[in-house]
Amino acid sequence: MGFQVNLHRADRAGPGARGAGLGSCFTKEAAVHTKGDFNNQVRTACQEQRTGTVGFKISKVIVVGDLAVGKTCLINRFCKDTFDKNYKATIGVDFEMERFEVLGVPFSLQLWDTAGQERFKCIASTYYRGAQVVIIAFDVNDVASLGHVRQWLEDALKENDPTAVQLFLVGTKKDLSSPAQYSRIEEDAIKIASEIRAEYWAVSSLTGENVREFFFRVASVAFETNVLAELEKSGSRQIGEVVRIGSNPSNLYATSKKKQSACCQ
Numbered sequence: 001m002g003f004q005v006n007l008h009r010a011d012r013a014g015p016g017a018r019g020a021g022l023g024s025c026f027t028k029e030a031a032v033h034t035k036g037d038f039n040n041q042v043r044t045a046c047q048e049q050r051t052g053t054v055g056f057k058i059s060k061v062i063v064v065g066d067l068a069v070g071k072t073c074l075i076n077r078f079c080k081d082t083f084d085k086n087y088k089a090t091i092g093v094d095f096e097m098e099r100f101e102v103l104g105v106p107f108s109l110q111l112w113d114t115a116g117q118e119r120f121k122c123i124a125s126t127y128y129r130g131a132q133v134v135i136i137a138f139d140v141n142d143v144a145s146l147g148h149v150r151q152w153l154e155d156a157l158k159e160n161d162p163t164a165v166q167l168f169l170v171g172t173k174k175d176l177s178s179p180a181q182y183s184r185i186e187e188d189a190i191k192i193a194s195e196i197r198a199e200y201w202a203v204s205s206l207t208g209e210n211v212r213e214f215f216f217r218v219a220s221v222a223f224e225t226n227v228l229a230e231l232e233k234s235g236s237r238q239i240g241e242v243v244r245i246g247s248n249p250s251n252l253y254a255t256s257k258k259k260q261s262a263c264c265q
């Protein structure tokens with residue numbers, strides 16, 4: 001699809017603002033990042049090694065949504081490249097750590113898989129706090145799960161600063177949907193994403209469609225936001241310069257390598 005690879009996903013280490021303008025990126029095509037479009041300040045800061053503590057921090061990402069919508073499978077497809085067709089409810093939470101290298105800077109995401117089942121929700125919700133990114137998953141074949149998105153959002157934001165959280169709405173199990181069925185639910189999903197100012201993605205953990213691209217996007221958005229925050233803190237932002245985080249999705253750039261052997265610089 002022609003995106004350049006400059007963000008590496010490092011080997012896994014173990015088991016493991018809402019952006020000011022986010023919300024306008026609803027299609028996969030619109031979300032593809034190219035190196036040249038990456039925020040200039042961020043690129044320069046990376047080149048000049050002025051990214052402060054970003055390289056040492058771990059960004060927390062929580063994945064929430066109804067039971068059995070495919071949260072665990074989504075994380076496992078990305079982190080382990082596996083897919084289990086048998087359903088095993090998540091009890092409480094689980095997490096995976098993913099290390100990346102973005103424009104030469106190390107960057108880590110901690111991906112928290114949370115329970116969708118009501119009886120385990122109270123345990124899971126105690127782990128929502130401190131999330132930089134909230135991913136709300138719904139099943140594109142289950143309209144009720146899309147209907148519950150706002151409730152999941154509310155629950156996640158109770159524990160976090162709503163102005164600082166980056167939000168993604170992810171439709172899962174796309175492989176089970178016919179194009180006609182999918183386009184019907186997509187329309188509603190895009191509308192909801194727009195209202196809650198989330199980026200919308202549709203994926204299949206069975207086939208792997210869009211899974212990698214999606215997490216690269218998450219990594220790039222989180223990374224860019226952190227570098228900009230670091231620059232702001234250190235006062236290196238030029239006075240009067242307008243910086244829009246993610247309002248133009250093509251300004252963001254992230255790619256990665258799945259495995260060390262697939263490295264392409």
Ligand SMILES: Nc1nc2c(ncn2[C@@H]2O[C@H](COP(=O)(O)OP(=O)(O)OP(=O)(O)O)[C@@H](O)[C@H]2O)c(=O)[nH]1
Binds near residue numbers: 065066084087117207
């Ligand atoms: N066909 C298909 N099935 C999927 C996909 N993703 C998940 N599933 C199936 O859906 C069921 C539930 O998946 P999980 O990932 O365990 O769901 P979950 O959201 O983590 O569930 P809880 O832990 O209870 O919240 C399993 O049987 C999976 O095999 C997908 O992309 N395509």
